Amino acid sequence: MKKILFIFSILCSSLSLAQMITSNLQKKMLALGETDQLIIRIKYLNGQKVSAARENELLPFHFEEIKDSIGVSEDSYERKIEFAVFEEGKFTIPELEFKVGDEIHRTPAYEIEVVNTATKEDVINDIMSNKEVDLEMADYWELYKFYILAALAVIALIIAIIIILKYGRRPKSSPKITTNLTLKELDVLKKKKYIENGDFRSFYVELIDISRRFITTQYHLPAEVLLTDDLIDAMKQNNTISPESEKIVEEVFLRGDLVKFAKTFPDETTMQKDFSDIKTVVEKSAKDIEFENLRKDV
Structure with a gap:
């Protein structure tokens, strides 16, 4: 016992x-x-x-x-x-x-x-009764001047766009320019030392934002508005992006989503690899586009 x-x-x-x-x-x-x-x-x-x-x-x-x-x-x-x-x-x-x-x-x-606790049946009562006021031309100008100026600005913008489309020339090296600008953004992200400090959430948020802007500009896909799954499907239908680059983007974006929702905690080695892989995708993009253009010409 x-x-x-x-x-x-x-x-x-x-x-x-x-x-x-x-x-x-x-x-x-x-x-x-x-x-x-x-x-x-x-x-x-x-x-x-x-x-x-x-x-x-x-x-x-x-x-x-x-x-x-x-x-x-x-x-x-x-x-x-x-x-x-x-x-x-x-x-x-x-x-x-x-x-x-x-x-x-x-x-x-x-x-x-x-x-939403508000309902359509809720009644809103005016504090004071409405009064009629006679308006002059100066009053109408004060009321509508911003709309008039905005309309003129829109007209000017449309004219400018037409001129650019008709007479402007796109630079032949635009893919390389996009690549270089994105590489500079990645260098700025690297200098923030999110990886070394263990700030994995900030790192993946900025890395994916940079990647989405790059894909939007370089491959003309609406990456900044598509959900991750929809973007992956769109990339697979785009012949310009290489299968290797598609796989890298898919893995990094899915991992980034898990990090945002606090479902995974990546280590420093994983973050370094994801940064290096995205940088490789950016560096190879200009050659992928040139190869696709040559294939279309043939």
Whole structure:
């Protein structure tokens, strides 16, 4: 009997020392712009370090973080996030990863419904009655001068575009110019040392933005407005981009999406490789376009 009690006490003490993560969402239905709060707690740390996404970067982009506070002691970790959503619909807070020592802990996913509480039947009453006012030419000019000036500016712009299209000449080296400009942007990104500082989210956001602008200009694809999956399909239908470049862009963009939503934490080696691969795609693009032009001529 004593042995059983001894074994039972050892099991209880080991369980009490095991790390435990809990999370609590204050509300699962919100009005537009209404604030909500998510609280994550980790107990029994025993001095171990907790690693997670940086402040104000834990939740997906639909959630506007208002306040992100972290409290840490030797034995516990607490994170309180106040947020709001400014779009109607159903949104999901995915499983959030927290690394304690060498172990990964995850919170449960939450679904939030956001509704617009305003209705068409709401009556808006004027504070004062409307009054009729006689207007003169000067008054009409003050009222409509910006519209007139804007119309003249649009007409001038249309004339300028027609002149450029009719008489202007596109530079023969435009693909090389785009390549050189993009390489300069990549050099600027490299100097920010996001990779060395472990700021993987900022690194992938800027790397993908640069890549999207490059694809839009160099290959005339609407990369800046397409979702990642749609852009990948569009690239596969474009004969100018080489299969090797398509594969690189697909891998980097998909990894970047996972990083944005805090679903993966890439290491320095992965980030260095992605940067080098995108740079290679940019450097090879001018030759790909020249080869495609020669193939069309043949």
